[in-house]
Amino acid sequence: MRWFSWTGTGLFHYWARAVLLSIPLVAAGCSGAGRDSSIQAPEPLLVEVGAELFVTHCASCHGVDARGDGPAASALRIPPADLTRIAARSDGVFPESSTARLIDGRFDLPAHGSREMPIWGTRLANQIPGLAMGDEVARGQIASLVEYLKSQQVE
Numbered sequence: 505m506r507w508f509s510w511t512g513t514g515l516f517h518y519w520a521r522a523v524l525l526s527i528p529l530v531a532a533g534c535s536g537a538g539r540d541s542s543i544q545a546p547e548p549l550l551v552e553v554g555a556e557l558f559v560t561h562c563a564s565c566h567g568v569d570a571r572g573d574g575p576a577a578s579a580l581r582i583p584p585a586d587l588t589r590i591a592a593r594s595d596g597v598f599p600e601s602s603t604a605r606l607i608d609g610r611f612d613l614p615a616h617g618s619r620e621m622p623i624w625g626t627r628l629a630n631q632i633p634g635l636a637m638g639d640e641v642a643r644g645q646i647a648s649l650v651e652y653l654k655s656q657q658v659e
């Protein structure tokens with residue numbers, strides 16, 4: 505049974521967890537395409553997963569409360585955005601698909617100069633080296649981050 509304890513603790517466990525976690529997220533990411541975000545309430549499972557991802561990847565710049573005051577913020581040329589006011593800046597409607605595109609970063613060129621935000625689409629996809637589904641995992645994780653941000657909007 506030695507192999508069994510190895511699979512329970514090592515890299516395999518990490519991969520398996522990442523892959524299993526991503527399956528409902530990929531499904532949610534697909535079904536979420538094009539829906540009207542002003543009507544749909546945030547999906548609790550995605551919010552929970554997104555909150556964990558936010559602390560891991562985003563809080564250093566945007567702050568744990570997403571208001572743009574993370575410990576790394578002062579070192580940046582462009583201040584990180586207050587992510588609790590995305591809807592407020594967009595006439596009260598949370599712009600789900602453009603926020604996902606912005607976080608992903610692989611599709612849009614910055615309006616001017618270089619982007620301070622990491623290209624999360626590439627970073628998240630590269631978390632699982634050698635697995636062709638890295639891109640699916642990235643999309644699922646971005647969908648859950650968007651759902652989390654949607655749940656954090658203030659007036």
Ligand code: HEC
Pocket residue numbers: 558561562563564565566576580582583584585587590593603606607619620621622624649
């Ligand atoms: C290295 C610092 C840094 C990290 C880490 C970071 N961001 Fe950002 N983010 C920024 C900066 C700076 C901006 C302002 C626009 C720009 O220059 O790219 C920004 C802008 C944004 C915006 C646009 C908000 C708007 O309304 O214009 C979103 C959404 C966003 N970040 C989400 C995230 C998410 C989600 C994560 C984690 C996966 C993350 N950011 C991690 C620095 C960061």
